[in-house]
Amino acid sequence: MATIKVVNVAQKHTFTWYEKFYFYSIAKGMGITLKHFIKSAFLGKRVTLEYPEKKRQYSSRFRGMHSLKRDEQGRERCTSCFCCMWICPADAIYIEATETTPEDQHLHPEDKYAKTFEIDLLRCIFCGLCEEACPKGAIYLDGNGEMATDNRQDLILTKERMTEKVGGPIIGQRN
Numbered sequence: 001m002a003t004i005k006v007v008n009v010a011q012k013h014t015f016t017w018y019e020k021f022y023f024y025s026i027a028k029g030m031g032i033t034l035k036h037f038i039k040s041a042f043l044g045k046r047v048t049l050e051y052p053e054k055k056r057q058y059s060s061r062f063r064g065m066h067s068l069k070r071d072e073q074g075r076e077r078c079t080s081c082f083c084c085m086w087i088c089p090a091d092a093i094y095i096e097a098t099e100t101t102p103e104d105q106h107l108h109p110e111d112k113y114a115k116t117f118e119i120d121l122l123r124c125i126f127c128g129l130c131e132e133a134c135p136k137g138a139i140y141l142d143g144n145g146e147m148a149t150d151n152r153q154d155l156i157l158t159k160e161r162m163t164e165k166v167g168g169p170i171i172g173q174r175n
């Protein structure tokens, strides 16, 4: 039978005298702060921007915000199949389906559509799986948008904010 050897890592590590008094780490941290202060105040090398007057460019690898597409006839492509919701690894998508009535058939191609479609950007990891899983080509990560906000509610993308306008640009994204 195999024996398990327990190693006490804390006991094995021997602390030097300056590690025990924390002075070294405090001084090191203060030195880094001072270095950035001098760079910023006297050399004009700031690591921060005066947002929102100045904005940093997103990386070219950033996929973009979610948008919900319409077909050539202006109908919502999403048929509320839930594929994107099920595949989302971050559990960021919430959909409520409803049946298409004869009155709104001109807006929805199939017998059901998403009454509610929300994406929680606080959970989303921008993996793009929702886009890949969608059998209708209804959801894409290609929209513009700002991630900075002082309000959590702004980070819930609603259907109204994501859905393309008929013949127009994506609505609801904050520029």
Ligand code: SF4
Binding pocket: 084, 087, 088, 089, 090, 091, 092, 093, 119, 123, 124, 125, 126, 127, 128, 129, 130, 131
């Ligand atoms: S991009 Fe990924 S994490 Fe974000 S909603 Fe789509 S599947 Fe979920």
Ligand code: SF4
Binding pocket: 077, 078, 079, 080, 081, 082, 083, 084, 085, 095, 133, 134, 135, 136, 137, 138, 139
């Ligand atoms: S966006 Fe696509 S995958 Fe998601 S519910 Fe609508 S049709 Fe299905």
